Amino acid sequence: MNWPPNKAWTSTTSRLGFRHFVAINYGGKGSDRWVNLVSVLDGQARLRVSWQEMKDSSMWNSGWQQLPKLEAKTADDQIVNQQIDQNTQEACLHPSEDFDDRPWFDQENN
Numbered sequence: 001m002n003w004p005p006n007k008a009w010t011s012t013t014s015r016l017g018f019r020h021f022v023a024i025n026y027g028g029k030g031s032d033r034w035v036n037l038v039s040v041l042d043g044q045a046r047l048r049v050s051w052q053e054m055k056d057s058s059m060w061n062s063g064w065q066q067l068p069k070l071e072a073k074t075a076d077d078q079i080v081n082q083q084i085d086q087n088t089q090e091a092c093l094h095p096s097e098d099f100d101d102r103p104w105f106d107q108e109n110n
Contacts, residue, residue, distance in 0.1 A: 001055045001062070004098065005035050010065040012058060016045040020064050025096040026051075040064070 009021045021037035024046075028034045033051035054060045 003033065003051070004096070005051070005054060006062045008062070008064050009037060009054070010061045010063065010067075012060065015047060018042065018045050019067060 005023045005026055007023050009023060011019045011021065013019070015021075016039065018039040018041055020040040022040060023035050024038050026033065026035045028051070031052065034048050035051060035054055036048050037046060039045035049060070
């Protein structure tokens with residue numbers, strides 16, 4: 001997977017009650033690279049994830065994958081009882097300079 005990261009991501013598990021995220025910004029070098037993500041359904045749900053984790057297809061998939069109906073929830077259902085994790089404090093909302101130039105989906109896998 002190429003750096004910089006694509007914008008659209010789907011987590012294989014629920015994170016902060018959500019699975020679809022947008023990569024707002026990123027940084028770091030080498031093995032210290034990271035990506036700040038914001039939920040598509042709730043801009044307050046944000047987290048920072050290491051690039052190593054993002055490249056692991058058992059944890060993240062580039063693009064927005066369709067979820068099985070049993071997992072699909074309304075925005076109200078997802079907001080209830082959200083747990084805010086430690087990485088939320090590190091994530092910020094200003095976009096990277098090349099935000100508009102990055103692809104939404106991994107061109108190699110689509």
